[in-house]
Amino acid sequence: ATPSEEKDLVIIGGGVAGYVAAIKAGQEGLKVACIEKRGALGGTCLNVGCIPSKSLLNNSHLYHQILHDTKNRGIEVGDVKLNLAQMMKAKETSVSGLTKGIEFLFKKNNVEYIKGTGAFEDEHTIKVNLVDGGETSVRGKNILIATGSESTPFPGLEIDEKKVITSTGAIALTEVPKKMTVIGGGIIGLEMASVWSRLGSEVTVVEFLGQIGGPGMDNEVAKQSQKLLSKQGMKFKLNTKVVSGDASGEGVKLEVEAAKGGKAETIESDVVLVAIGRRPYTKGLNLESIGLETDTRGRLVIDSEYRTKLPHIRVVGDCTFGPMLAHKAEEEAVAAVEFITKGFGHVNYGAIPSVMYTHPEVAWVGANEQELKEQGVNYKVGSFPFSANSRAKTNLDSDGMVKFLADAETDRILGVHIIGPNAGEMIAEGTLALEYGASTEDIGRTCHAHPTLAEAFKEAAMNTYGKAVHY
Numbered sequence: 001a002t003p004s005e006e007k008d009l010v011i012i013g014g015g016v017a018g019y020v021a022a023i024k025a026g027q028e029g030l031k032v033a034c035i036e037k038r039g040a041l042g043g044t045c046l047n048v049g050c051i052p053s054k055s056l057l058n059n060s061h062l063y064h065q066i067l068h069d070t071k072n073r074g075i076e077v078g079d080v081k082l083n084l085a086q087m088m089k090a091k092e093t094s095v096s097g098l099t100k101g102i103e104f105l106f107k108k109n110n111v112e113y114i115k116g117t118g119a120f121e122d123e124h125t126i127k128v129n130l131v132d133g134g135e136t137s138v139r140g141k142n143i144l145i146a147t148g149s150e151s152t153p154f155p156g157l158e159i160d161e162k163k164v165i166t167s168t169g170a171i172a173l174t175e176v177p178k179k180m181t182v183i184g185g186g187i188i189g190l191e192m193a194s195v196w197s198r199l200g201s202e203v204t205v206v207e208f209l210g211q212i213g214g215p216g217m218d219n220e221v222a223k224q225s226q227k228l229l230s231k232q233g234m235k236f237k238l239n240t241k242v243v244s245g246d247a248s249g250e251g252v253k254l255e256v257e258a259a260k261g262g263k264a265e266t267i268e269s270d271v272v273l274v275a276i277g278r279r280p281y282t283k284g285l286n287l288e289s290i291g292l293e294t295d296t297r298g299r300l301v302i303d304s305e306y307r308t309k310l311p312h313i314r315v316v317g318d319c320t321f322g323p324m325l326a327h328k329a330e331e332e333a334v335a336a337v338e339f340i341t342k343g344f345g346h347v348n349y350g351a352i353p354s355v356m357y358t359h360p361e362v363a364w365v366g367a368n369e370q371e372l373k374e375q376g377v378n379y380k381v382g383s384f385p386f387s388a389n390s391r392a393k394t395n396l397d398s399d400g401m402v403k404f405l406a407d408a409e410t411d412r413i414l415g416v417h418i419i420g421p422n423a424g425e426m427i428a429e430g431t432l433a434l435e436y437g438a439s440t441e442d443i444g445r446t447c448h449a450h451p452t453l454a455e456a457f458k459e460a461a462m463n464t465y466g467k468a469v470h471y
């Protein structure tokens with residue numbers, strides 16, 4: 001193997017964290033290499049996560065709407081048929097277009113793309129087992145670990161990605177299962193349950209906690225979301241734990257019981273989706289050889305400048321602390337490169353939005369009500385239902401609400417929670433408000449175009465300090 005020249009920065013992992021850092025470093029004039037083992041850039045997000053799941057969510061929603069929500073709109077359609085293979089092809093086209101786009105951006109920004117699996121040979125050298133065979137090694141003054149995460153397995157249930165699947169299998173099924181059971185009512189569980197339930201599966205979601213949505217979702221919003229998803233046909237078993245599973249027969253049998261113990265019940269299904277969270281992925285990096293360790297949850301430990309105890313080795317994205325979100329990984333990537341090039345960088349962890357792309361979407365930023373209660377914060381609430389918003393009404397899509405949480409004394413916005421059409425786009429305004437330390441009155445006195453869904457955002461803010469006009 002011929003070691004290539006020493007780089008200013010070597011990045012292990014070409015996911016959102018790694019590829020964004022690589023492009024940013026290239027833009028800043030650093031000599032940079034990015035090592036990725038899957039044969040395509042973009043990581044989990046582009047290849048098996050955000051992008052393919054949103055393609056299926058979008059197209060399954062369209063299919064479901066054409067089946068169930070056209071007559072009242074004055075549209076008579078003939079036979080509607082699902083062509084699952086074509087739906088998957090549409091997904092693949094979106095994915096491959098985007099991953100190739102990153103390769104183009106690498107070339108444009110002089111990033112060396114090394115296709116292979118990287119492992120530490122010493123503190124500055126990464127040995128790479130190349131995808132096409134053979135080995136090379138690359139030295140870096142700085143090294144960035146961005147190796148991401150993998151789905152957490154359920155003990156005793158072996159994943160075959162056909163009958164017992166993770167999200168990776170759930171975006172690639174070749175037929176619609178008659179019965180699907182989802183272990184875990186977090187974001188992956190609910191997004192994938194939405195896709196397959198819209199396409200015709202009978203879906204049951206088993207959730208250990210008393211509410212769906214995973215960590216962070218506001219209680220009131222989670223309850224509304226569950227109600228609306230139930231109306232679409234999804235079944236929920238909350239406060240219920242899966243005790244064991246058996247996939248040896250034709251389908252899959254799950255033994256479930258009340259989370260606090262109780263009578264057991266067997267659920268039989270054709271496919272079981274395991275969606276109980278993700279865990280950091282650092283396998284095979286040979287971290288031990290350079291004395292780096294992970295914490296009890298498998299996360300690489302870093303300081304506020306993303307440095308490990310070896311200060312030239314930094315870590316960003318899913319394999320370290322914080323929410324496992326693509327946009328969080330992206331912000332960290334930029335900040336980490338800025339620490340290298342400028343000596344300072346910043347991510348505001350208090351203003352990272354979350355979006356669940358179900359229908360209606362759920363989106364939030366900042367604190368939720370249960371957190372404020374726990375912290376003893378003196379807060380006020382203002383909300384506005386989409387049923388009183390003109391645009392939502394014309395769209396015949398008016399389930400949900402916008403909810404503001406603000407400091408009772410200063411009116412500073414502490415959190416924004418939206419369930420409703422386009423919540424995922426609308427939360428950008430809430431994030432900006434939080435980032436700039438806005439008050440609800442700042443929002444209420446800002447002109448919003450009519451008729452738009454965003455007017456519900458403005459009026460919810462107005463309801464926090466005074467009175468909305470339309471409710």
Ligand code: FAD
Nearest residue numbers: 013015016017037043044049050118148317318324325326
């Ligand atoms: P990853 O994307 O996991 O990338 C790490 C990369 O490193 C991988 O490509 C891996 O092959 C590579 N790698 C690992 N070890 C090595 C090695 N030794 N050598 C070389 N390469 C290596 N987030 C959102 O914000 N919005 C969403 O809508 C969303 N939807 C999701 C849907 C699903 C089904 C899933 C599973 C996740 C979703 N996420 C979403 C989360 C998002 O995908 C992650 O937060 C994001 O991908 C994290 O980026 P990362 O670069 O840290 O890790």
Ligand code: NAI
Nearest residue numbers: 184185186187188189207208214242275276277278324355
């Ligand atoms: P999650 O942490 O969001 O939810 C997992 C759920 O499973 C929790 O509600 C938990 O209580 C439950 N659970 C755990 N063990 C259980 C058991 N034995 N029986 C029943 N329920 C059990 O994790 P999820 O949904 O797997 O997603 C992983 C990560 O991927 C998330 O952290 C999220 O950040 C990211 N993601 C983001 C998306 C988005 O932004 N739209 C989409 C998909 C994933």
